[in-house]
Amino acid sequence: MNRYDPHGLLGLGFTALMASFMSGMAGNVTAFNTVCTYDLYQTYLAKGPDDWHYLRVGKLATVVGTALSIGSAYSLLLFDNLMDYMQSIGAMTLRNVRSRLDNAGQMVLACAVAGVYLPLNVWFR
Secondary structure: OOOOOOHHHHHHHHHHHHHHHHHHHHHHHHHHHHHHHHHHHHHHHOOOOOHHHHHHHHHHHHHHHHHHHHHHHHHHHHOOOHHHHHHHHHHHHHHHHHHOOOHHHHHHHHHHHHHHHHHHHHHOO
């Protein structure tokens, strides 16, 4: 872009990209805050407090969620690429789910995974 655009237009483009990134991140943080506060905390843990209590819980959920995402980004440095990181998260999640299921539940899970994996494997071959 530096080759074709003057410096002022290059700065404007960079500013627009940063603004769109910040807007998207703010939307994601707000959605996380809302789900934690209203859908989980208010529904299952505390049904009676006033709105100020939920506001404090929402702020705490925002801080904790942001800290978790920053920690997750730094833990990504231990892996060679993003796909290895995602596969390790999937393996841990699947291991935790499998440990809580009986034999019939494991069979249903295996059929569901095979029903997704096999068509994709044939399709992208």
